[in-house]
Amino acid sequence: MKSVLDIKNIRDYNSLVGHETLHPLISVIDFSETKSYKQPREQTLRFGFYAVFFKNQEHCDIRYGRNYYDYQEGTLIFIGPDQVVSIEEDGADYQPTGYALLFHPDLIRGTSLGQHMKDYSFFSYDVHEALHLSEQEKEVVMECFRKIDYELKHGIDKHSKKLIVSNIELFLNYCTRFYDRQFITRDHANPGVLEKFEGMLNEYFSSEKPQEKGIPTVAYFASQLHLSANYFGDLVKKETGKAALEYIQSKLIDVAKEKIFYPFI
Template sequence: MSGFIHIQTISDIFKLFRLEDVVHHPLVAVIDFSKVTEHISDGTKISAGHYTVLFKDFNTSVKYGRKIVDFQDGSLICMAPNQVIEMDDDTESTEGMAGWGLFFHPDLIRGTALNDRMKDYSFFSYETSEALHLSEKEKQILLDCMLKIQTELQENIDVHSQAIIVSTIELLLNYCSRFYGRQFITRKSSNNNVVAQVEKILTAHFTGNATGEKKLITVKDLAEQVHLSPGYLSDLLKKETGKNTQDHIHIHLIEAAKNILLSTNMPVGEIAYSLGFDYPQYFNKLFKQKTGKTPLEFRSMN
């Protein structure tokens, strides 16, 4: 099969992998890829209406946006509903495939504490190139969580089933947060290069703004320039510097504003426009929030 596939329901997952005969829960599924015989053709684009956590131990690539990414052995990716990936399968058959997939519909967690916490699991917004690379011990910990969910799905459904499944999913996601934290630490050298890139880009950008460039750089702009997703970049910077991407942008912006205020007689409105603000009042508000003074108060006191 090829083209575009949108997996709307959990049942659609079982149809995709030709597992229709398997009895399944309507809102959550665990798939053992070693038992999957259906081959997904190169170029197939897939999106889903649910959260997806994929761990694999077979060679394949996926295309996310314009990037071709080697989804390496022993790596894990998490995708939020409606993200799109493109398969580029370099296996000649499904023989020897190994790994698992956890799929859960937003309705499963709606009204639970986990639903409120999902925004904290920022790795669901990472690109596939920012996959979590697991140690053997970490693989086993996540597998144990998966087996607990699978066991619960095979039991007779009772009043405790949803709470147990949801709490185990939350446990798995908490482990993913911990393991991503470890990955940020073990990749400190490459992370430091990213921090240096960010500083260089922002310095050049706001030097340009001081001479009249009228575009306020966004988190998305900055992430694209360092070839990372906005979520991953923000988490990386937070881990390395204690400040997220927006904080870094604001630091450089305020420094540029201070330099212009003290070295020129430009009206505050013109300074705001030169820095990329469409409305001077937004600049005034941000400047006071960050410095405790209005731009005019800062100028008059220095």
């Protein structure tokens, strides 16, 4: 079993890539300004903080579990605390490019962002569910990064935390909008998900599975469709206006009504 490199705090990651630590709980990194290095062919990392990577090259492969991130030029990858990812390189020296926004949970503790951080479900999306940006969206992301970086380089004062956290929240709200757009424009990535879901629901309730396994969960159907539960739930919500669990329960009620009125069917 390969060892996992635990990166518990922002300072540790900055040290790893040769970036100056301006604040112990947050960092904005331009990788073109970091040191070049020869990375092992495969390295497994676990982060103790939130990490957003803005990839603008196709040099390395990032893997989570058994799958690879679906990324290309101009992609945002979201990693939550304690997630484990593997990075595969060709073993050659190179200068990384792209950007990263890293922030520790302690930074947002006690703030409005901290209270509803769980609403940004894309930090728990699976590897093939990264956010692909248009040129205009890239500019919005970069502007958010620049504002946070400005606050870090401006020097810490009584306004710093509020402005930094507000800009993180603004950035995450934009990402929510961009994901809504992606659900529409990247249908080819998950063709016919709703149709498959509906077919699986019908098959499940017309079989003996309800008696054997009970009421199916959102996670069950997400797994069958090779999607994370959060991504699947958000996709169903976007397309139908109903939460995935609500959709399942609605189907269950319909089946129950059929059994009541037509018990021999």
